[in-house]
Amino acid sequence: MPTIHVIDADGAEHVIEGDMKASVMENLCDHALPLDADCGGSCACATCHVLVDADWAARLPEPSLDEQALLEEEPTYQPGRSRLSCQIDFRSELDGLRLTLLPRR
Ligand code: FES
Numbered sequence: 373m374p375t376i377h378v379i380d381a382d383g384a385e386h387v388i389e390g391d392m393k394a395s396v397m398e399n400l401c402d403h404a405l406p407l408d409a410d411c412g413g414s415c416a417c418a419t420c421h422v423l424v425d426a427d428w429a430a431r432l433p434e435p436s437l438d439e440q441a442l443l444e445e446e447p448t449y450q451p452g453r454s455r456l457s458c459q460i461d462f463r464s465e466l467d468g469l470r471l472t473l474l475p476r477r
Pocket of ligand 1: 397408409410411412413414415416417418419420421456457458459
């Protein structure tokens with residue numbers, strides 16, 4: 373089973389099994405990790421903001437203009453790492469993906 377490695381806001385690491393029919397956000401929520409996703413994946417809230425490890429971020433498709441615009445409004449935005457987890461489809465090529473959760477607002 374493909375995995376996602378998640379560092380929570382307290383620095384604890386969680387390794388979860390990834391469902392390849394779901395987004396990264398859905399995978400995180402399904403495993404009860406502390407992530408808000410207020411708009412349910414509609415790219416409208418940015419509460420699913422995560423920091424993807426830089427080497428993994430480079431392998432992801434570019435963010436859409438809407439995703440990028442939302443990210444750049446976030447005070448915790450980090451160029452090259454910030455992504456909206458609802459906009460990343462989890463697929464087999466992302467097995468081992470590493471990301472960090474931000475403190476909840
Ligand atoms: S859940 Fe709202 S932007 Fe991702």
